[in-house]
Amino acid sequence: MAEKVSPIEALPPASREYGEIGPVSEAPRWGMVVDQERCIGCWSCCVICKSENDVPLGMWWNRIDTVGDALDTPYLEQGELVMHWLPLACQHCENPACTKVCPVQATYPREDGVVMQDSARCIGCRFCLVACPYGVRVFNWGRAERPTDFDTGMVEPRPIGTMEKCTFCVHRLTDGQVPSCVWSCPAQARTFGDLNDPESRVSRLIRERGGSQLLEERGTDPRVYYLPPRRKRGLEA
Amino acid sequence: MSTVATTALPRAARRLSRATLVWLALLAAGLATGLGAWVYQLANGLAVTNMRNPMMWGLYITLFMYFVGLSAGGLIVASAGRLFGAARLKPVVRLAVLEATVAVMVAGLFLLPDIGRPDRAWHLLRYPHFTSPLIWDLTIVTLYLLISVTYVWVYTRADLARAGSRLALGTGTGVADAQRDERVKGVLAAVGLPAAILLHSITAWIFGLQISRGFWYSAVMAPLFIASALVSGTALMILLALIVRRAGRVSFRDDLVAYLGGMLAVFVAVEGFLVFSEMLTAAYPGASFEADPAARLLTGPYAGFFWFEVIVGLVVPFVLLAQRRLRADVRWVALASLLAVAGILVHRVNIVLNGLSYATVPYPPGVSIGTRQPMGSDSFALSLFYKPSLVEYLVALGVLCFGALVFTLAARVLPLREAEHAAGGGAE
Numbered sequence: 299m300a301e302k303v304s305p306i307e308a309l310p311p312a313s314r315e316y317g318e319i320g321p322v323s324e325a326p327r328w329g330m331v332v333d334q335e336r337c338i339g340c341w342s343c344c345v346i347c348k349s350e351n352d353v354p355l356g357m358w359w360n361r362i363d364t365v366g367d368a369l370d371t372p373y374l375e376q377g378e379l380v381m382h383w384l385p386l387a388c389q390h391c392e393n394p395a396c397t398k399v400c401p402v403q404a405t406y407p408r409e410d411g412v413v414m415q416d417s418a419r420c421i422g423c424r425f426c427l428v429a430c431p432y433g434v435r436v437f438n439w440g441r442a443e444r445p446t447d448f449d450t451g452m453v454e455p456r457p458i459g460t461m462e463k464c465t466f467c468v469h470r471l472t473d474g475q476v477p478s479c480v481w482s483c484p485a486q487a488r489t490f491g492d493l494n495d496p497e498s499r500v501s502r503l504i505r506e507r508g509g510s511q512l513l514e515e516r517g518t519d520p521r522v523y524y525l526p527p528r529r530k531r532g533l534e535a
Numbered sequence: 536m537s538t539v540a541t542t543a544l545p546r547a548a549r550r551l552s553r554a555t556l557v558w559l560a561l562l563a564a565g566l567a568t569g570l571g572a573w574v575y576q577l578a579n580g581l582a583v584t585n586m587r588n589p590m591m592w593g594l595y596i597t598l599f600m601y602f603v604g605l606s607a608g609g610l611i612v613a614s615a616g617r618l619f620g621a622a623r624l625k626p627v628v629r630l631a632v633l634e635a636t637v638a639v640m641v642a643g644l645f646l647l648p649d650i651g652r653p654d655r656a657w658h659l660l661r662y663p664h665f666t667s668p669l670i671w672d673l674t675i676v677t678l679y680l681l682i683s684v685t686y687v688w689v690y691t692r693a694d695l696a697r698a699g700s701r702l703a704l705g706t707g708t709g710v711a712d713a714q715r716d717e718r719v720k721g722v723l724a725a726v727g728l729p730a731a732i733l734l735h736s737i738t739a740w741i742f743g744l745q746i747s748r749g750f751w752y753s754a755v756m757a758p759l760f761i762a763s764a765l766v767s768g769t770a771l772m773i774l775l776a777l778i779v780r781r782a783g784r785v786s787f788r789d790d791l792v793a794y795l796g797g798m799l800a801v802f803v804a805v806e807g808f809l810v811f812s813e814m815l816t817a818a819y820p821g822a823s824f825e826a827d828p829a830a831r832l833l834t835g836p837y838a839g840f841f842w843f844e845v846i847v848g849l850v851v852p853f854v855l856l857a858q859r860r861l862r863a864d865v866r867w868v869a870l871a872s873l874l875a876v877a878g879i880l881v882h883r884v885n886i887v888l889n890g891l892s893y894a895t896v897p898y899p900p901g902v903s904i905g906t907r908q909p910m911g912s913d914s915f916a917l918s919l920f921y922k923p924s925l926v927e928y929l930v931a932l933g934v935l936c937f938g939a940l941v942f943t944l945a946a947r948v949l950p951l952r953e954a955e956h957a958a959g960g961g962a963e
Contacts (some may be wrong), residue, residue: 345640363898422651431747433902440582
């Protein structure tokens with residue numbers, strides 16, 4: 299396995315600065331805010347996630363669901379057509395359903411709250427996949443297929459018969475950089491930061507814009523928050 | 536096995552009829568086919584099954600919980616016979632504990648092809664995580680297997696010793712030995728019954744503790760698993776008892792079958808009640824995260840399975856068994872048992888399919904399927920219509936044949952017939 303060289307080093311200063319997490323508290327707990335008002339459903343974050351993390355064909359750690367009944371199609375609300383999207387990846391729950399059921403502790407929450415997956419320990423029982431209410435974990439069902447004949451991205455490829463998932467790009471966090479999906483969003487719909495700091499951008503956005511958690515009633519307490527679309531610019535049905 | 540058989544019971548082992556030989560050859564062929572399919576699956580990954588991210592558990596897990604349930608007949612017949620004084624069950628107790636042993640072994644084996652990395656199965660011992668119901672279940676399955684094997688041995692060792700078998704491991708045949716065996720059997724019954732109840736409850740909790748799956752997340756799961764285990768376990772006991780009696784390895788009167796049939800009728804009624812209670816609770820609010828799977832069961836793509844379970848698996852057997860006249864005829868009891876065994880299998884299928892076959896976040900495009908899809912078709916699915924692949928069927932066939940092989944050989948080698956000297960009559 300060739301040594302992975304971080305392209306972050308090679309970034310022009312402006313890009314590097316753009317991706318910086320910024321000041322954080324002593325013991326950060328990482329969280330993300332996704333603004334449904336800003337998301338345009340372009341899937342850029344999903345595509346960069348695949349190349350950043352070397353995710354094989356047929357597997358996605360990150361996806362854009364369309365709210366409603368059909369892909370990229372408006373739905374009717376109070377006589378008006380509305381359309382918005384729900385970008386969905388691991389919610390890095392405070393009370394994860396997946397880590398509890400793992401029989402070998404191959405998936406576990408880190409100190410900073412990132413829910414990790416240990417590919418070397420996973421036995422492939424898929425209990426975590428059953429337990430996760432968000433459908434964001436993916437299993438290596440067969441041999442990995444890639445569009446290129448080489449590995450891409452910054453992380454080791456995962457072996458057959460094991461589980462993998464979004465890691466909040468932990469390899470970028472150590473460089474003080476936000477996850478790739480945040481950095482790459484053309485609409486700047488994603489914000490990443492420290493939920494322990496009440497003055498961080500994520501904390502302020504959640505407070506001021508009324509951030510909510512997905513499937514809050516299941517009690518998993520995600521650390522990904524969604525900001526509701528503000529304007530319902532209606533088209534007549 | 537075979538060397539022991541020839542030394543222990545020379546007549547029984549040598550006198551393999553042509554039918555038995557054909558049967559054993561078929562089982563061996565099935566086992567070999569299954570092993571071949573498993574090797575193919577190991578080489579290519581679980582991609583050769585029809586399981587995918589939107590439908591992550593399938594035939595293997597279904598059969599795992601089905602066989603856990605089938606093992607109930609054994610220890611419950613054996614323990615209840617002793618603890619609650621159902622002495623008339625005595626002629627089939629040895630058969631019952633043998634059935635329990637083989638069934639729980641088959642159940643455990645079904646986990647092996649299900650996991651993506653069987654080469655790492657030892658991680659379960661090296662890094663056990665005690666909040667996982669899977670660890671609880673492996674513990675109780677192992678414990679239950681040990682109890683069952685002990686049960687079989689304690690029940691047969693005196694006869695094995697009399698026949699001069701090495702399997703007796705030096706057991707004596709005196710009066711003191713027989714008295715000690717009776718005490719040990721009492722202890723085993725006291726341990727075995729709670730262990731059996733725990734086994735089915737814990738297996739239920741693998742499913743019933745998952746907040747992500749509305750249809751599963753219910754306190755009725757453990758009682759329901761105990762009820763369906765009692766139904767399938769007792770029904771299988773009746774069928775096996777009749778088959779093994781025909782093969783001349785046990786003997787009992789027909790009224791024992793009627794008695795077991797009466798027990799089965801009660802178990803079927805309890806199962807039906809719990810299924811009704813579960814469905815009513817899920818469907819009544821009309822809209823909740825339980826209501827949708829309930830509606831799917833009643834009218835959705837798998838509705839046929841549900842109505843089969845209810846009508847063929849519960850109503851018909853109950854109607855047959857509830858009539859004293861029909862219960863007196865072993866053929867009707869056998870038919871009812873066959874339907875009940877099939878009904879509970881379909882019940883298990885329904886649990887898995889309806890717990891898993893929908894996306895918990897219901898927006899399109901849904902969950903990433905997990906393998907590369909043909910050009911022009913979607914990489915995502917809100918739900919997949921699951922039916923097992925050929926490889927899954929063949930692997931399952933192999934495991935089943937292995938179980939049948941072990942059962943057949945054990946039923947030939949072990950003295951299943953209660954010896955005439957045994958204290959207390961077998962019948963009435």
